[in-house]
Amino acid sequence: xxxxxxxxxxxxxxxxxxxxxxxxxxxxxxxxxxxxxxxxxxxxxxxxxxxxxxxxxxxxxxxxxxxxxxxxxxxxxxxx
Numbered sequence: 001x002x003x004x005x006x007x008x009x010x011x012x013x014x015x016x017x018x019x020x021x022x023x024x025x026x027x028x029x030x031x032x033x034x035x036x037x038x039x040x041x042x043x044x045x046x047x048x049x050x051x052x053x054x055x056x057x058x059x060x061x062x063x064x065x066x067x068x069x070x071x072x073x074x075x076x077x078x079x080x
Contacts (some may be wrong), residue, residue: 003057005067018046 020041028035030076041047 018043020046021066061064 018041020039020043023038023040023053025037026035027037039047039050047062051062
């Protein structure tokens with residue numbers, strides 16, 4: 001956890017990992033090293049780079065969230 005805190009505190013000096021906005025968080029829950037952050041971006045590469053920066057110390061899972069109409073339109077295209 002100390003390595004994560006060290007990296008997080010130096011985030012202004014980290015390599016440019018992409019264009020994204022932190023909408024909410026980071027927050028922790030459960031009394032341990034668990035938590036979540038909500039990001040907004042138009043670039044999946046930015047999230048991949050962010051994950052790669054922290055991955056040696058953290059286990060991460062990314063859940064993309066889309067507008068329901070976007071998801072429905074893509075579902076129709078795929079299954080039509």
